Amino acid sequence: MQVSSHSSFTAVIIGGNGAGLSAASKIKRLRPSARVLVFEKGPHVSYANCGIPFWLAGDVPQNNLILLSPETLQQKRGIDVFPRHEVIAIDRRAGAVQVRHCETLREFKVAYDRLLIATGARPRLPDWAIAEAENVFTLRDLQSGQALKQALSGSLNRIAVLGGGYLGLEMAMVFRRRGLETVVLEQAARILPGFHEAISAHVQAYLERQGVTVITGLQPGEPRYQGPRLQSVRLSPEGRNIQADGFFMATGIVPNVELAQTAGLQLGSSGAIAVDDTLRTSDPRIFAAGDCIEVRHRMTDEPVWLPFGPAANKQGRIAGANMAGERQRYAGALGTSAVTIGELEVARTGLTLPEAQRRFNPVEHVFVQTQDIAGYMPGEKQATVVLIFRKRDGRLLGAEMAGFHGIGKRIDVLATALQAGLDVRQLAELDLSYTPTIAPVWDPILIAANAAVKKLSV
Amino acid sequence: MQVSSHSSFTAVIIGGNGAGLSAASKIKRLRPSARVLVFEKGPHVSYANCGIPFWLAGDVPQNNLILLSPETLQQKRGIDVFPRHEVIAIDRRAGAVQVRHCETLREFKVAYDRLLIATGARPRLPDWAIAEAENVFTLRDLQSGQALKQALSGSLNRIAVLGGGYLGLEMAMVFRRRGLETVVLEQAARILPGFHEAISAHVQAYLERQGVTVITGLQPGEPRYQGPRLQSVRLSPEGRNIQADGFFMATGIVPNVELAQTAGLQLGSSGAIAVDDTLRTSDPRIFAAGDCIEVRHRMTDEPVWLPFGPAANKQGRIAGANMAGERQRYAGALGTSAVTIGELEVARTGLTLPEAQRRFNPVEHVFVQTQDIAGYMPGEKQATVVLIFRKRDGRLLGAEMAGFHGIGKRIDVLATALQAGLDVRQLAELDLSYTPTIAPVWDPILIAANAAVKKLSV
Numbered sequence: 001m002q003v004s005s006h007s008s009f010t011a012v013i014i015g016g017n018g019a020g021l022s023a024a025s026k027i028k029r030l031r032p033s034a035r036v037l038v039f040e041k042g043p044h045v046s047y048a049n050c051g052i053p054f055w056l057a058g059d060v061p062q063n064n065l066i067l068l069s070p071e072t073l074q075q076k077r078g079i080d081v082f083p084r085h086e087v088i089a090i091d092r093r094a095g096a097v098q099v100r101h102c103e104t105l106r107e108f109k110v111a112y113d114r115l116l117i118a119t120g121a122r123p124r125l126p127d128w129a130i131a132e133a134e135n136v137f138t139l140r141d142l143q144s145g146q147a148l149k150q151a152l153s154g155s156l157n158r159i160a161v162l163g164g165g166y167l168g169l170e171m172a173m174v175f176r177r178r179g180l181e182t183v184v185l186e187q188a189a190r191i192l193p194g195f196h197e198a199i200s201a202h203v204q205a206y207l208e209r210q211g212v213t214v215i216t217g218l219q220p221g222e223p224r225y226q227g228p229r230l231q232s233v234r235l236s237p238e239g240r241n242i243q244a245d246g247f248f249m250a251t252g253i254v255p256n257v258e259l260a261q262t263a264g265l266q267l268g269s270s271g272a273i274a275v276d277d278t279l280r281t282s283d284p285r286i287f288a289a290g291d292c293i294e295v296r297h298r299m300t301d302e303p304v305w306l307p308f309g310p311a312a313n314k315q316g317r318i319a320g321a322n323m324a325g326e327r328q329r330y331a332g333a334l335g336t337s338a339v340t341i342g343e344l345e346v347a348r349t350g351l352t353l354p355e356a357q358r359r360f361n362p363v364e365h366v367f368v369q370t371q372d373i374a375g376y377m378p379g380e381k382q383a384t385v386v387l388i389f390r391k392r393d394g395r396l397l398g399a400e401m402a403g404f405h406g407i408g409k410r411i412d413v414l415a416t417a418l419q420a421g422l423d424v425r426q427l428a429e430l431d432l433s434y435t436p437t438i439a440p441v442w443d444p445i446l447i448a449a450n451a452a453v454k455k456l457s458v
Numbered sequence: 459m460q461v462s463s464h465s466s467f468t469a470v471i472i473g474g475n476g477a478g479l480s481a482a483s484k485i486k487r488l489r490p491s492a493r494v495l496v497f498e499k500g501p502h503v504s505y506a507n508c509g510i511p512f513w514l515a516g517d518v519p520q521n522n523l524i525l526l527s528p529e530t531l532q533q534k535r536g537i538d539v540f541p542r543h544e545v546i547a548i549d550r551r552a553g554a555v556q557v558r559h560c561e562t563l564r565e566f567k568v569a570y571d572r573l574l575i576a577t578g579a580r581p582r583l584p585d586w587a588i589a590e591a592e593n594v595f596t597l598r599d600l601q602s603g604q605a606l607k608q609a610l611s612g613s614l615n616r617i618a619v620l621g622g623g624y625l626g627l628e629m630a631m632v633f634r635r636r637g638l639e640t641v642v643l644e645q646a647a648r649i650l651p652g653f654h655e656a657i658s659a660h661v662q663a664y665l666e667r668q669g670v671t672v673i674t675g676l677q678p679g680e681p682r683y684q685g686p687r688l689q690s691v692r693l694s695p696e697g698r699n700i701q702a703d704g705f706f707m708a709t710g711i712v713p714n715v716e717l718a719q720t721a722g723l724q725l726g727s728s729g730a731i732a733v734d735d736t737l738r739t740s741d742p743r744i745f746a747a748g749d750c751i752e753v754r755h756r757m758t759d760e761p762v763w764l765p766f767g768p769a770a771n772k773q774g775r776i777a778g779a780n781m782a783g784e785r786q787r788y789a790g791a792l793g794t795s796a797v798t799i800g801e802l803e804v805a806r807t808g809l810t811l812p813e814a815q816r817r818f819n820p821v822e823h824v825f826v827q828t829q830d831i832a833g834y835m836p837g838e839k840q841a842t843v844v845l846i847f848r849k850r851d852g853r854l855l856g857a858e859m860a861g862f863h864g865i866g867k868r869i870d871v872l873a874t875a876l877q878a879g880l881d882v883r884q885l886a887e888l889d890l891s892y893t894p895t896i897a898p899v900w901d902p903i904l905i906a907a908n909a910a911v912k913k914l915s916v
Contacts, residue, residue: 048832048834050893050894050899051832054834054835059836060836064833065834067834298889308892310889310904313899331887337891337893338891338892340893340894345895345896349889374508374509375522376512377512377517406866408895408897409864409867409897410870412868412871412888412901413870413871413873415889416871416874416878417878419889420874420875421878422874422877426877426878429789430873430874431793431794431877433794433795433796433805433866433869433873434508434768434795435795435797435798437512438798438803439866439867441508441768441771442771
């Protein structure tokens with residue numbers, strides 16, 4: 001299919017954040033004469049949603065979170081941005097979208113030559129939760145952040161965080177730093193259930209040292225409301241009631257695929273939108289990028305849903321290039337991710353132990369607990385490193401870390417090793433940097449790699 | 459050659475720090491019945507010499523710098539350590555060393571089955587400098603650190619740092635933090651002359667913001683002494699006199715090879731002791747490890763002198779294993795290194811631009827200046843990244859960085875990429891971690907890699 005190159009070429013983008021705006025900018029760079037229209041359901045575009053916890057903690061002023069205003073996007077990049085405009089339908093045959101203004105409810109149709117779906121993801125609440133209750137909070141955008149900010153400056157004293165994943169634990173420490181009595185409820189047997197148990201234990205010990213209560217292995221339910229306020233949940237099977245002034249729901253997210261699904265576009269096995277490696281959907285004129293799509297896992301070649309910010313931005317740029325007529329490939333993802341919980345950094349890359357066992361059995365793993373900087377330096381410094389590798393040849397399959405100094409970026413060494421297909425013997429031979437502020441003489445990665453090599457040779 | 463396995467096997471080790479004690483420990487682990495004797499010229503063994511600047515800055519108590527006492531080494535590891543004992547000659551034919559006690563001057567002979575030379579390196583002073591002047595300082599061991607510590611608690615107000623390399627700049631910021639008026643004199647055209655000029659400029663701007671005066675391109679000489687004190691040096695060709703209360707000499711180091719040389723062992727082209735990849739010298743019963751040897755550069759296969767702590771420890775362990783009868787290979791080094799100058803981290807790996815040009819021409823390079831963490835987060839955050847790569851295929855050859863957050867360990871991503879032979883296109887596809895405290899959505903490495911890819915395709 002040849003993209004017409006006269007000036008009437010129109011790209012429509014649904015979603016005005018990382019993936020959508022990366023695509024829009026790329027299209028305008030490659031085809032300055034193109035019309036690029038971005039429709040965003042919410043009131044804000046181009047905001048730093050990963051920065052919201054730091055705004056809530058008081059580290060960052062709200063203004064800093066708005067990266068580019070619609071005016072700037074128009075003036076500097078020639079992108080037409082429409083906040084509070086929801087795309088409610090895609091008419092694939094006509095090559096047009098139906099748009100509704102969120103306040104006036106006025107509707108109109110816009111024709112596209114190329115369409116990008118960058119609708120992102122949204123929080124998934126448990127069945128029993130009433131999202132509208134005035135003290136039930138989520139965090140996905142500036143609006144939900146604003147509600148929480150308001151509550152934090154009010155009379156909130158005790159908060160229950162439902163969900164012991166990245167967001168729940170990151171926010172638990174924000175609440176704690178704001179002086180709230182904070183309890184984390186994770187229904188799995190341990191927090192960060194996707195991680196090795198040594199990481200979960202490291203993080204839980206840290207949270208408890210910081211005064212956060214952690215309750216695992218019990219399922220919250222049976223809510224008790226008083227008027228518009230949730231008062232407590234009951235933990236089963238134990239039966240204890242957890243009372244709180246506020247309930248923060250960090251019980252996972254789901255991709256926003258309804259629009260694509262209604263338009264008859266193919267979804268993948270993960271439930272997210274299926275795309276090929278040029279990020280094209282099952283309709284050749286429609287692309288998709290960001291938290292609403294599934295991608296190829298580089299270790300298994302299987303489609304997976306890995307909704308992380310850097311991937312969304314990279315995908316947006318590639319989708320934009322392809323919408324503008326180039327042909328760029330998205331190489332897939334390793335699932336590299338990181339979070340800062342108070343002062344503690346937690347990160348992972350590649351396959352988890354169960355994922356590795358499913359695909360590469362027999363699989364070995366090691367975990368070591370060591371210092372992340374020179375032992376004589378001041379400051380907390382315990383690090384936990386987990387390496388997961390194939391028994392046959394030592395090929396690295398995944399890695400996880402928790403610690404205080406440089407852990408979040410140290411995982412990138414292992415992400416690089418995964419992409420290059422290194423084995424643990426090669427890891428043990430890495431020439432890594434050293435100075436007392438950043439590492440011990442034997443970097444935690446080398447200590448873990450040496451332990452892995454030993455395990456291979458028995 | 460077969461190492462006899464009865465209990466009289468004796469390993470003698472010259473030098474009681476990183477390389478020497480790593481070897482000693484390894485030998486005892488592999489051959490618990492071996493006699494392992496360590497002779498150390500100085501009064502201290504097993505101390506953290508990279509930690510001395512932090513002790514001088516007041517961050518670390520002196521006691522923390524002593525890692526293991528001779529008593530602990532004897533009791534816990536069965537190693538016999540002799541501080542203040544200098545090995546003054548090696549009798550290779552007899553298989554024995556001549557040892558002299560540094561105070562009593564009593565001498566004795568010790569026979570060895572295997573000998574390790576781990577004599578390290580020492581400061582190299584300019585010809586005109588009198589090391590014994592009471593206000594001329596160097597830093598290589600606890601003793602030289604003690605002299606400086608004493609001076610810092612005295613009447614030192616203004617210090618001249620001679621040499622704008624790692625040690626000089628690290629110490630300049632220690633002096634500045636202690637409130638001293640500090641001037642750095644670097645005779646090359648810029649500080650960190652081995653780095654790309656963008657890195658030098660970044661570091662110099664930081665030092666100047668911190669109140670350090672930096673003077674480059676002028677050669678200090680013509681010292682003026684008053685009694686035992688150096689009063690000033692003159693900068694040529696300009697002629698200006700630089701007066702100071704103290705002079706810190708960071709004008710480079712040289713390997714301690716005299717003992718090996720006198721014994722007739724082969725030195726390499728770098729001037730350091732030549733070893734094979736099992737760290738054996740030209741005498742099959744004598745090994746060498748640490749700052750006194752040259753090693754194979756992994757990018758060029760050429761012998762180079764790269765005196766860094768992690769390599770010394772790794773070499774010590776491998777030499778020890780081989781002395782005990784195993785056969786382990788040292789894979790060589792990439793020259794990965796890092797330093798913290800105040801709050802600023804500087805790091806490099808692989809080849810410098812001139813080194814790369816000499817071996818892999820035509821060579822391209824890019825440098826980018828970007829944020830090292832999310833732009834809206836508080837704190838200084840400019841990063842400079844330099845990538846050096848082969849024009850023909852984009853293969854990465856070297857990298858340099860300066861910045862504030864996670865830069866020292868980010869270089870390890872590029873060290874891993876170098877070891878794996880990745881090109882800049884593969885770098886641009888890395889799936890790197892993100893959270894606002896540790897990185898922007900586009901990590902500086904990816905921004906630099908994207909710039910490199912662009913340069914390749916023109």
